[in-house]
Amino acid sequence: MMSSPMSQISSNLPIAFALMAVLVSVLFILLPKLFGASKLTKSYAKFKVLNRAIVHEGKRPIIALTLGVATKSLPTGSHVKVRVGGDGGPERSYTPTRFDGGLCELMIRVYPDGEVSPRLEKLGVGDELEMKGPTGIHRYGEDGPGTFKNGRKVIHGVRRIGMLAGGTGVTPMMQVINHIREDPRDDTETCLVSFNTGEGEIMMEEELREIDREEGGKVEVKFMVSQGEGREGVSKGSLRKMGGEQLMESMGLKGKGGEVVMICGPKGFVAKAKEDLKDKVDVLVW
Numbered sequence: 537m538m539s540s541p542m543s544q545i546s547s548n549l550p551i552a553f554a555l556m557a558v559l560v561s562v563l564f565i566l567l568p569k570l571f572g573a574s575k576l577t578k579s580y581a582k583f584k585v586l587n588r589a590i591v592h593e594g595k596r597p598i599i600a601l602t603l604g605v606a607t608k609s610l611p612t613g614s615h616v617k618v619r620v621g622g623d624g625g626p627e628r629s630y631t632p633t634r635f636d637g638g639l640c641e642l643m644i645r646v647y648p649d650g651e652v653s654p655r656l657e658k659l660g661v662g663d664e665l666e667m668k669g670p671t672g673i674h675r676y677g678e679d680g681p682g683t684f685k686n687g688r689k690v691i692h693g694v695r696r697i698g699m700l701a702g703g704t705g706v707t708p709m710m711q712v713i714n715h716i717r718e719d720p721r722d723d724t725e726t727c728l729v730s731f732n733t734g735e736g737e738i739m740m741e742e743e744l745r746e747i748d749r750e751e752g753g754k755v756e757v758k759f760m761v762s763q764g765e766g767r768e769g770v771s772k773g774s775l776r777k778m779g780g781e782q783l784m785e786s787m788g789l790k791g792k793g794g795e796v797v798m799i800c801g802p803k804g805f806v807a808k809a810k811e812d813l814k815d816k817v818d819v820l821v822w
């Protein structure tokens with residue numbers, strides 16, 4: 537008896553999936569090798585710049601560097617270290633906003649008087665950069681949705697994450713937001729308040745607005761600037777002038793269980809936020 541076309545397709549499906557899995561694995565191994573990519577390890581290795589873009593012009597521009605990596609993924613919450621000038625040269629931490637499919641993307645704000653970032657700005661496609669990782673003690677989602685690990689401290693059952701980011705401190709927030717969006721089991725809510733000096737300084741503004749629109753109430757994003765008048769969707773305000781109650785309210789937190797606040801930014805920003813929130817909610821400083 538002849539089998540129907542439908543039953544032929546369904547009997548071949550497992551083979552098709554197996555072939556697809558093999559093909560994806562081979563591509564994953566081969567592509568970075570073709571690009572000359574190294575594995576991300578605990579000691580420095582050279583990584584090739586595959587793409588370079590200026591995301592923001594201005595006094596402190598933001599550049600995006602895409603590097604070829606032969607490592608599959610980066611634990612959510614971790615960073616990488618970048619070194620310039622070889623052995624003994626200055627090193628700085630960066631938080632990849634994308635790390636998959638053999639590619640690592642770094643968003644870097646360039647400080648004109650800085651030691652490292654102006655040298656990273658000069659890199660072009662084909663140049664190499666020394667990088668190692670993962671570094672940092674924070675992990676999100678390793679034990680499933682709504683879980684944080686911070687060294688020996690483990691937090692379970694988080695339902696809403698408030699995020700306070702000062703300037704480039706938004707990058708670890710983006711990692712956690714992306715992790716939650718990519719895990720269909722994870723319905724943890726997030727509310728990010730991104731504080732910046734001026735309107736032109738806001739990192740990943742368009743990308744974050746888009747996520748806010750797509751995710752409805754699950755990912756909320758708010759922007760505040762301390763200088764200038766603000767504009768539609770950007771409020772005038774500064775963390776320095778806000779108290780703990782106001783901060784909690786800005787992130788839609790009630791001070792009940794199941795809430796955590798992530799903080800990342802310049803030292804003074806972190807110290808003030810930590811002090812204001814210490815009796816109100818669990819705080820994790822990135």
Ligand SMILES: Cc1cc2nc3c(=O)[nH]c(=O)nc-3n(C[C@H](O)[C@H](O)[C@H](O)COP(=O)(O)OP(=O)(O)OC[C@H]3O[C@@H](n4cnc5c(N)ncnc54)[C@H](O)[C@@H]3O)c2cc1C
Binds near residue numbers: 629630632
């Ligand atoms: C865990 C971690 C993750 C990080 N992730 C990122 C990231 O994804 N993207 C990114 O752009 N940066 C990130 N940073 C900051 C980065 O590591 C460097 O500090 C930054 O690039 C400046 O280095 P630099 O050598 O150019 O400047 P430096 O020589 O260190 O400093 C030069 C001048 O810039 C000022 N300056 C330096 N950093 C800041 C700042 N954050 N805010 C205000 N003024 C500052 C200093 O006060 C000084 O006047 C991260 C930092 C940490 C600790």
